[in-house]
Amino acid sequence: MKARVHVMLKTGVLDPQGEAVRHALGALGFTGVEGVRQGKVIELDLAEGTPEETVGEMCEKLLANTVIESYSVEIV
């Protein structure tokens, strides 16, 4: 089974990487880009039957810094 984890900076936390992308898109001539947020996506290849809660635990312990980042787990 596969699980996909999205880790994004929480709203209000400054995202310099996203800002850099926004500026670069503007410089390339793309108009109408109002905001960019960049995060991580982690695809996990897990043993069959791993419960979703285990993936949540992985996020809490390693994958996300829950002080500034939020995460979502999706079983695919």
Add this chain to the structure above:
Amino acid sequence: MKARVHVMLKTGVLDPQGEAVRHALGALGFTGVEGVRQGKVIELDLAEGTPEETVGEMCEKLLANTVIESYSVEIV
């Protein structure tokens, strides 16, 4: 409107970041993690009516290195 872009390393391209995560999960006692791939997710806040092709162009020109990375665009 919002668009979400996923950028992942192509299959066969070495992913040291993903490997590091896999080892760390093992060290934390999580068993059954057979593989980890790490990529980027970019959330774009765009002007209404921006066509999906424009987002594809942004990926080709800036967001993804198409030599080693593949991308997918999702309008949300």
